Amino acid sequence: xxxxxxxxxxxxxxxxxxxxxxxxxxxxxxxxxxxxxxxxxxxxxxxxxxxxxxxxxxxxxxxxxxxxxxxxxxxxxxxxxxxxxxxxxxxxxxxxxxxxxxxxxxxxxxxxxxxxxxxxxxxxxxxxxxxxxxxxxxxxxxxxxxxxxxxxxxxxxxxxxxxxxxxxxxxxxxxxxxxxxxxxxxxxxxxxxxxxxxxxxxxxxxxxxxxxxxxxxxxxxxxxxxxxxxxxxxxxxxxxxxxxxxxxxxxxxxxxxxxxxxxxxxxxxxxxxxxxxxxxxxxxxxxxxxxxxxxxxxxxxxxxxxxxxxxxxxxxxxxxxxxxxxxxxxxxxxxxxxxxxxxxxxxxxxxxxxxxxxxxxxxxxxxxxxxxxxxxxxxxxxxxxxxxxxxxxxxxxxxxx
Numbered sequence: 001x002x003x004x005x006x007x008x009x010x011x012x013x014x015x016x017x018x019x020x021x022x023x024x025x026x027x028x029x030x031x032x033x034x035x036x037x038x039x040x041x042x043x044x045x046x047x048x049x050x051x052x053x054x055x056x057x058x059x060x061x062x063x064x065x066x067x068x069x070x071x072x073x074x075x076x077x078x079x080x081x082x083x084x085x086x087x088x089x090x091x092x093x094x095x096x097x098x099x100x101x102x103x104x105x106x107x108x109x110x111x112x113x114x115x116x117x118x119x120x121x122x123x124x125x126x127x128x129x130x131x132x133x134x135x136x137x138x139x140x141x142x143x144x145x146x147x148x149x150x151x152x153x154x155x156x157x158x159x160x161x162x163x164x165x166x167x168x169x170x171x172x173x174x175x176x177x178x179x180x181x182x183x184x185x186x187x188x189x190x191x192x193x194x195x196x197x198x199x200x201x202x203x204x205x206x207x208x209x210x211x212x213x214x215x216x217x218x219x220x221x222x223x224x225x226x227x228x229x230x231x232x233x234x235x236x237x238x239x240x241x242x243x244x245x246x247x248x249x250x251x252x253x254x255x256x257x258x259x260x261x262x263x264x265x266x267x268x269x270x271x272x273x274x275x276x277x278x279x280x281x282x283x284x285x286x287x288x289x290x291x292x293x294x295x296x297x298x299x300x301x302x303x304x305x306x307x308x309x310x311x312x313x314x315x316x317x318x319x320x321x322x323x324x325x326x327x328x329x330x331x332x333x334x335x336x337x338x339x340x341x342x343x344x345x346x347x348x349x350x351x352x353x354x355x356x357x358x359x360x361x362x363x364x365x366x367x368x369x370x371x372x373x374x375x376x377x378x379x380x381x382x383x384x385x386x387x388x389x390x391x392x393x394x395x396x397x398x399x400x401x
Contacts, residue, residue, distance in 0.1 A: 050192035071156030102359040120344020218333040223349035228384035270324035286322030287385035294378035332395040
């Protein structure tokens with residue numbers, strides 16, 4: 001039987017992972033602002049001739065922010081992937097039951113839920129940099145206890161040490177001199193500060209505001225799309241070798257390797273294309289494609305091993321390609337005053353769904369069969385596509401303040 005201590009280690013080790021991943025999403029999107037306000041002004045008269053902050057050219061600084069932000073996701077995924085492989089290999093020797101298997105797999109996601117929920121308010125109150133940098137150090141220390149997963153997080157932490165505070169956050173807080181210093185040093189002396197909205201300002205920056213008009217639909221869409229993406233992603237990814245074995249794939253570990261390689265390729269392509277494809281269309285169409293792949297896997301029982309592996313590879317490609325929206329879309333749904341808290345709630349909701357699905361996947365497979373589980377994932381994707389078609393706002397190309 002698996003010791004409770006190991007379960008605690010699994011949970012605690014990834015509490016910090018979303019500290020990095022949460023701010024990585026915030027920073028990589030340049031503190032986007034999704035409410036439709038267009039009447040803005042510069043902070044000082046002399047800035048009227050300067051290049052707008054939103055139109056600043058892409059620099060090495062932006063590239064470094066993108067890389068260090070992605071490092072949080074990499075460390076996050078690496079830790080979860082290691083846990084999945086370890087569980088698969090340890091099931092037989094340790095005599096782990098389906099309930100224990102689900103509990104350990106879900107424990108890490110419960111840690112992610114707590115980490116994402118607690119750090120959002122800290123980032124909004126004290127700044128993006130403290131959470132972005134020192135949260136990754138905490139993750140590195142805890143990850144070292146697992147022996148297998150501290151290397152990528154340590155590299156990410158060292159790269160993040162030189163990251164300054166967000167100019168958008170500083171401007172919103174009224175620290176214009178510090179914001180101007182950072183913009184001039186890292187982006188260019190001819191670049192103006194971020195715009196300040198003069199039409200609508202969020203007077204109440206409490207968490208409850210996220211669940212009131214005009215933000216509540218954005219909150220629902222953010223929570224739903226993120227959750228619907230990660231439910232099959234985490235559940236299937238954590239137990240993929242076991243799932244493939246259940247589907248009678250001859251070489252389940254090779255199939256899992258192909259699946260993960262496709263994930264990596266799709267993420268890179270998604271990063272390159274994310275600013276070219278409308279957010280709303282990508283959400284709707286990706287959920288429908290995921291549902292189609294899952295439908296084929298559900299109803300074509302006894303498919304040849306090669307076909308099953310190809311279908312899972314296709315599923316992996318669509319999930320990872322559209323999954324890039326997890327980094328860019330949630331920040332575009334909330335104003336700066338509430339951005340980190342909004343993102344933290346979205347991530348926390350997704351982790352609840354992922355934890356529940358990961359816990360019950362091996363149990364459902366044992367009691368009802370793999371096809372029932374795949375059918376449930378298909379239904380979730382169809383529901384998400386419908387809600388996104390009804391409510392998802394389009395944010396591509398919108399001036400964000």
